[in-house]
Amino acid sequence: MTPLRIWLVGFGTVGQWLARALDVHADRLAHRYGVRVSVVGLANARHGFVAREDGLDLATALDLAAGRRSIAELPGVRAWPTAIEGLRATEADVLVEVIASPPGDGEPGSAHMREALGRGIPVVTSDKWPVALHGVELAELARNRGVAFRAESCVMSGTPLLSALGEGLAGTVPIGLRGLLNATANFILTRMAGGRSYEDALAEAQAAGLAERDPAADVEGGDTVAKVMILSGLVFGRQLERGQVACRGITDIAPAELEQAAAAGARIKHVATLEFSAPDGAGDLVAARVGPEALGPDDPLARIDGTANAVVYRATPVGEVTIAGPGAGPELAGQGVLSDLIAVAQSTR
Amino acid sequence: MTPLRIWLVGFGTVGQWLARALDVHADRLAHRYGVRVSVVGLANARHGFVAREDGLDLATALDLAAGRRSIAELPGVRAWPTAIEGLRATEADVLVEVIASPPGDGEPGSAHMREALGRGIPVVTSDKWPVALHGVELAELARNRGVAFRAESCVMSGTPLLSALGEGLAGTVPIGLRGLLNATANFILTRMAGGRSYEDALAEAQAAGLAERDPAADVEGGDTVAKVMILSGLVFGRQLERGQVACRGITDIAPAELEQAAAAGARIKHVATLEFSAPDGAGDLVAARVGPEALGPDDPLARIDGTANAVVYRATPVGEVTIAGPGAGPELAGQGVLSDLIAVAQSTR
Numbered sequence: 001m002t003p004l005r006i007w008l009v010g011f012g013t014v015g016q017w018l019a020r021a022l023d024v025h026a027d028r029l030a031h032r033y034g035v036r037v038s039v040v041g042l043a044n045a046r047h048g049f050v051a052r053e054d055g056l057d058l059a060t061a062l063d064l065a066a067g068r069r070s071i072a073e074l075p076g077v078r079a080w081p082t083a084i085e086g087l088r089a090t091e092a093d094v095l096v097e098v099i100a101s102p103p104g105d106g107e108p109g110s111a112h113m114r115e116a117l118g119r120g121i122p123v124v125t126s127d128k129w130p131v132a133l134h135g136v137e138l139a140e141l142a143r144n145r146g147v148a149f150r151a152e153s154c155v156m157s158g159t160p161l162l163s164a165l166g167e168g169l170a171g172t173v174p175i176g177l178r179g180l181l182n183a184t185a186n187f188i189l190t191r192m193a194g195g196r197s198y199e200d201a202l203a204e205a206q207a208a209g210l211a212e213r214d215p216a217a218d219v220e221g222g223d224t225v226a227k228v229m230i231l232s233g234l235v236f237g238r239q240l241e242r243g244q245v246a247c248r249g250i251t252d253i254a255p256a257e258l259e260q261a262a263a264a265g266a267r268i269k270h271v272a273t274l275e276f277s278a279p280d281g282a283g284d285l286v287a288a289r290v291g292p293e294a295l296g297p298d299d300p301l302a303r304i305d306g307t308a309n310a311v312v313y314r315a316t317p318v319g320e321v322t323i324a325g326p327g328a329g330p331e332l333a334g335q336g337v338l339s340d341l342i343a344v345a346q347s348t349r
Numbered sequence: 350m351t352p353l354r355i356w357l358v359g360f361g362t363v364g365q366w367l368a369r370a371l372d373v374h375a376d377r378l379a380h381r382y383g384v385r386v387s388v389v390g391l392a393n394a395r396h397g398f399v400a401r402e403d404g405l406d407l408a409t410a411l412d413l414a415a416g417r418r419s420i421a422e423l424p425g426v427r428a429w430p431t432a433i434e435g436l437r438a439t440e441a442d443v444l445v446e447v448i449a450s451p452p453g454d455g456e457p458g459s460a461h462m463r464e465a466l467g468r469g470i471p472v473v474t475s476d477k478w479p480v481a482l483h484g485v486e487l488a489e490l491a492r493n494r495g496v497a498f499r500a501e502s503c504v505m506s507g508t509p510l511l512s513a514l515g516e517g518l519a520g521t522v523p524i525g526l527r528g529l530l531n532a533t534a535n536f537i538l539t540r541m542a543g544g545r546s547y548e549d550a551l552a553e554a555q556a557a558g559l560a561e562r563d564p565a566a567d568v569e570g571g572d573t574v575a576k577v578m579i580l581s582g583l584v585f586g587r588q589l590e591r592g593q594v595a596c597r598g599i600t601d602i603a604p605a606e607l608e609q610a611a612a613a614g615a616r617i618k619h620v621a622t623l624e625f626s627a628p629d630g631a632g633d634l635v636a637a638r639v640g641p642e643a644l645g646p647d648d649p650l651a652r653i654d655g656t657a658n659a660v661v662y663r664a665t666p667v668g669e670v671t672i673a674g675p676g677a678g679p680e681l682a683g684q685g686v687l688s689d690l691i692a693v694a695q696s697t698r
Contacts, residue, residue, distance in 0.1 A: 021520070032586070033519060152517065158667045160517020168501065168509020170382060170691040171370070172684060237381070300673075303652075310671075317684055318507045321674035322659075324649075331666045335521060342519040347696070 004345045007041035009083045010098035017334030023058040035345040049086025050077040087115050097125040106130035117141040122148040124340040126333045132226040135233030148344045153336025155227045156309045159325030166235040172315035173283040177274040179311035181227040183328030184210045184218035185270040190305045220249035224290045228272045238285045248291035261294040267302045353694045356390035358432045359447035366683030372407040384694040398435025399426040436464050446474040455479035466490040471497040473689040475682045481575040484582030497693045502685025504576045505658045508674030515584040521664035522632040526623040528660035530576040532677030533559045533567035534619040539654045569598035573639045577621050587634045597640035610643040616651045
């Protein structure tokens with residue numbers, strides 16, 4: 001079968017996990033899904049972009065990364081100083097974009113995605129902030145060019161959510177969505193419910209390698225705000241600006257709040273909420289917020305503990321649909337990217 | 350926008366719900382999803398197949414059905430005695446097949462779907478047994494012709510499951526799947542856990558209109574067996590025969606079993622199980638069964654009550670993913686069909 005030629009922009013934990021999965025599971029993916037992948041361009045922030053038309057050797061690239069050596073040492077490659085230059089100068093069937101662009105402007109991720117989509121090349125990404133800030137624009141660009149734009153791993157990692165809500169529940173009129181979308185915050189609150197102090201719980205989360213690149217993003221809510229913006233944009237077609245999502249983190253929860261909740265049989269969770277003008281309205285988005293809430297024992301989100309995440313979606317006529325699963329981990333983000341890549345490969349075959 | 354021309358085969362509760370939704374929500378579907386639908390062929394078992402190239406008037410068709418009059422009274426239609434004859438003689442962009450073919454051979458549903466797929470026409474269906482018995486063959490026929498074959502509403506009704514597992518978790522190696530897949534059985538067992546007798550609980554379910562066309566299918570497990578076969582075929586690519594799914598219903602659960610479970614803090618649920626040769630194997634399906642099981646209080650399925658359904662899927666590397674939602678109701682099956690139809694419309698645009 002003709003291999004699917006991909007650019008892999010980002011060669012940190014997610015990119016390396018994906019490269020290893022594509023290398024180790026090549027035969028299984030070919031047999032089960034009819035998909036063969038050839039990485040024809042590879043980029044990281046430190047060493048720039050390298051390309052080879054007949055495909056890069058992934059095992060060698062992983063060895064170089066493990067030895068902290070440059071991917072420019074790969075044999076037979078052409079090289080550019082930055083990803084955007086390499087993308088502009090080369091060709092591929094799919095852009096897989098797995099860097100972590102910063103919250104301010106979502107660059108350079110947005111530029112990478114616009115470059116690909118503008119040329120009619122589908123995009124698969126785990127890069128949250130470009131999707132949070134420009135999701136509606138990028139999805140529309142993809143739609144206009146008739147190509148896929150998939151970002152499943154941006155929210156709840158490898159647990160399928162965006163397509164289940166956006167496609168699987170297409171046609172429903174939304175009433176509300178509530179979710180626990182940050183694994184680190186949920187882990188810390190679970191430990192605090194068990195009697196640990198915030199500081200101890202945070203230290204344990206950090207020791208377990210749970211924190212994202214910027215730990216503040218997890219505990220102050222920025223990461224969850226990005227996910228709320230992604231859900232709003234990609235599932236409900238409404239672009240939010242960051243300031244439109246009210247946000248309180250978990251850093252200032254008073255011990256009295258925890259005691260009061262426990263006394264009432266409740267649990268304090270860090271809840272993301274989208275509210276709509278349904279049931280009788282048109283299902284327009286009317287509020288978006290992130291913050292700690294005391295949830296009673298019958299709330300399905302109250303039982304989601306540790307690094308698990310969950311979303312409860314209410315809509316007409318389905319009522320309540322719950323999707324729960326693991327919320328973090330490089331192999332899980334990688335898995336979300338892999339499932340998107342398989343979907344794109346199957347649709348372009 | 351050019352309307353999507355559909356054949357609607359089946360004009361019972363699901364077909365009428367869908368027709369009403371397409372009629373009432375036409376503008377919303379056009380605005381939100383860019384989809385306009387024109388029903389150019391309509392069939393039911395009693396009155397055969399009618400067609401009109403510029404589209405049938407759905408409000409009139411619904412009025413005729415409400416008055417138990419024939420759809421052949423629709424103005425300006427050509428008519429055939431059976432659906433298969435009408436399908437062969439006319440053209441459309443999508444077949445929506447929402448009859449309930451019997452378990453024996455899955456006909457005439459299978460013939461309808463083969464007719465469409467063989468001509469390269471995508472199929473959306475809620476007709477369980479043809480998909481249970483021939484899912485792998487039908488999916489392969491669709492793949493070979495490059496068209497969609499979607500049956501989301503066949504399992505867990507309007508709750509998105511098949512695409513979430515099959516596409517959203519593509520690339521994972523399955524370990525096991527457990528689910529509560531029949532709303533009536535779960536409703537009865539929930540009432541029995543509350544102290545009611547089987548007979549009383551069944552009578553309440555029947556009074557509430559929960560039972561499927563054949564009530565035995567719900568309580569003896571046949572409906573759940575069909576759903577296990579559909580999951581196996583469409584998600585895992587493995588066609589099962591009915592005899593390969595071990596099955597015990599809920600009709601002969603002894604009061605002592607319920608008391609013993611309750612004493613241990615457990616709940617008796619009617620559980621569908623698929624087991625695979627993972628974690629270290631190739632993820633091949635090794636067992637499929639349906640039957641009552643006592644579930645401990647920490648089992649996520651133990652808390653799924655009433656007409657709710659749920660699936661817990663375990664796989665490498667994601668761990669455990671849970672999807673829960675309503676399991677039955679004509680408006681929910683109709684909603685599942687509608688979401689599939691929107692997906693097909695968007696992919697063929």
